[in-house]
Amino acid sequence: xxxxxxxxxxxxxxxxxxxxxxxxxxxxxxxxxxxxxxxxxxxxxxxxxxxxxxxxxxxxxxxxxxxxxxxxxxxxxxxxxxxxxxxxxxxxxxxxxxxxxxxxxxxxxxxxxxxxxxxxxxxxxxxxxxxxxxxxxxxxxxxxxxxxxxxxxxxxxxxxxxxxxxxxxxxxxxxxxxxxxxxxxxxxxxxxxxxxxxxxxxxxxxxxxxxxxxxxxxxxxxxxxxxxxxxxxxxxxxxxxxxxxxxxxxxxxxxxxxxxxxxxxxxxxxxxxxxxxxxxxxxxxxxxxxxxxxxxxxxxxxxxxxxxxxxxxxxxxxxxxxxxxxxxxxxxxxxxxxxxxxxxxxxxxxxxxxxxxxxxxxxxxxxxxxxxxxxxxxxxxxxxxxxxxxxxxxxxxxxxxxxxxxxxxxxxxxxxxxxxxxxxxxxxxxxxxxxxxxxxxxxxxxxxxxxxxxxxxxxxxxxxxxxxxxxxxxxxxxxxxxxxxxxxxxxxxx
Numbered sequence: 426x427x428x429x430x431x432x433x434x435x436x437x438x439x440x441x442x443x444x445x446x447x448x449x450x451x452x453x454x455x456x457x458x459x460x461x462x463x464x465x466x467x468x469x470x471x472x473x474x475x476x477x478x479x480x481x482x483x484x485x486x487x488x489x490x491x492x493x494x495x496x497x498x499x500x501x502x503x504x505x506x507x508x509x510x511x512x513x514x515x516x517x518x519x520x521x522x523x524x525x526x527x528x529x530x531x532x533x534x535x536x537x538x539x540x541x542x543x544x545x546x547x548x549x550x551x552x553x554x555x556x557x558x559x560x561x562x563x564x565x566x567x568x569x570x571x572x573x574x575x576x577x578x579x580x581x582x583x584x585x586x587x588x589x590x591x592x593x594x595x596x597x598x599x600x601x602x603x604x605x606x607x608x609x610x611x612x613x614x615x616x617x618x619x620x621x622x623x624x625x626x627x628x629x630x631x632x633x634x635x636x637x638x639x640x641x642x643x644x645x646x647x648x649x650x651x652x653x654x655x656x657x658x659x660x661x662x663x664x665x666x667x668x669x670x671x672x673x674x675x676x677x678x679x680x681x682x683x684x685x686x687x688x689x690x691x692x693x694x695x696x697x698x699x700x701x702x703x704x705x706x707x708x709x710x711x712x713x714x715x716x717x718x719x720x721x722x723x724x725x726x727x728x729x730x731x732x733x734x735x736x737x738x739x740x741x742x743x744x745x746x747x748x749x750x751x752x753x754x755x756x757x758x759x760x761x762x763x764x765x766x767x768x769x770x771x772x773x774x775x776x777x778x779x780x781x782x783x784x785x786x787x788x789x790x791x792x793x794x795x796x797x798x799x800x801x802x803x804x805x806x807x808x809x810x811x812x813x814x815x816x817x818x819x820x821x822x823x824x825x826x827x828x829x830x831x832x833x834x835x836x837x838x839x840x841x842x843x844x845x846x847x848x849x850x851x852x853x854x855x856x857x858x859x860x861x862x863x864x865x866x867x868x869x870x871x872x873x874x875x876x877x878x879x880x881x882x883x884x885x886x887x888x889x890x891x892x893x894x895x896x897x898x899x900x901x902x903x904x905x906x907x908x909x910x911x912x913x914x915x916x917x918x919x
């Protein structure tokens with residue numbers, strides 16, 4: 426996007442107030458404002474125009490915005506495939522642009538007019554935001570459109586017969602109390618305000634970036650309650666606290682816009698994303714989140730986000746998608762920043778383990794073993810099964826249909842036995858083009874998140890101590906490294 430890399434000083438600047446671009450502005454004055462921006466080729470307006478483009482609901486509005494953007498970016502935007510996503514991705518890769526005055530208030534007013542008046546709570550005035558306002562985007566739901574669970578009902582493990590042993594859960598063990606949160610439930614809520622073992626907990630589950638992170642929900646001795654704002658920052662959920670309406674970064678636990686900007690991040694708490702069977706074996710006295718949430722939802726694995734987990738593509742534009750953006754990584758935090766290690770690399774290590782040194786400390790990572798494939802598929806491909814490509818699998822299946830003993834469709838365990846990148850490539854194909862057992866696609870995509878990576882370090886006294894880690898999709902960690910200049914290191918996944 427060559428035009429956006431040029432110095433803004435080389436261009437004239439339009440003197441257009443952003444409020445003149447809002448959908449409820451006078452139509453004649455609004456068109457005149459767009460014409461002035463295009464005539465002056467003022468690049469400061471690219472980001473606000475993209476905000477409008479994301480919410481354009483008529484053909485006339487769509488082409489008006491594309492034609493206004495064309496001289497600003499130096500190419501015919503009508504000829505660009507998926508123009509909003511394409512241009513948003515390119516803009517995210519560039520340094521923070523200069524924006525017109527009141528860009529923050531404009532976004533709030535736009536979202537208030539077109540989506541939900543409640544967004545005004547976050548955009549009332551310039552908040553001294555600790556993030557790029559041009560990268561804040563509407564996530565598809567209004568404020569609290571994804572309802573958080575507050576002090577939800579739990580049941581004893583013995584009463585959770587609906588949960589399969591292989592179902593993915595988020596597990597917390599605090600103050601002697603163990604509690605499991607099935608993804609089948611929290612996929613629909615993405616936030617749980619709870620108290621576990623006397624500790625107030627804010628469990629944030631960002632379905633888009635694959636990260637379940639519990640925080641100590643306390644500040645100055647007072648409990649904090651959080652919800653989902655309906656806003657995203659580089660496809661990472663922005664949560665908000667109900668006391669001040671401050672927006673918080675879900676991955677970092679930091680306040681990024683509002684009255685609390687500048688305060689310390691929340692304290693991360695230990696977490697395991699594992700299977701129900703493994704969690705129950707480790708904590709026989711665990712309780713588990715009940716399906717009696719007060720909401721009518723289909724609490725089945727993959728029902729809410731199975732298609733997204735199965736797809737290799739992100740739902741929203743990000744700067745650092747890479748070749749495999751949804752590769753799962755485990756994130757550790759050292760003194761100098763975050764370190765991200767490919768879960769697939771850990772799984773491929775001897776006995777599903779690998780060691781690394783972070784800030785001079787030796788850490789051992791261990792991942793849960795992957796399920797075994799069915800005997801039929803193991804017999805057909807042997808040791809080559811895990812390294813098989815989608816074409817290898819489809820070819821073997823087609824060939825077997827010519828014999829008296831054709832291979833069965835791939836089960837969820839067959840899919841989970843594959844290398845992660847192969848599995849994602851296979852699941853990303855149209856459902857009719859791959860021999861996958863009915864229902865296995867969504868379940869496998871959801872259960873693949875239960876990698877159960879644990880980390881241990883040797884303390885000064887020679888004793889092993891647990892190291893808190895969390896899982897996330899690779900792109901989400903890379904986005905934080907790009908934005909904050911951190912040193913997130915990701916091992917390349919073969």
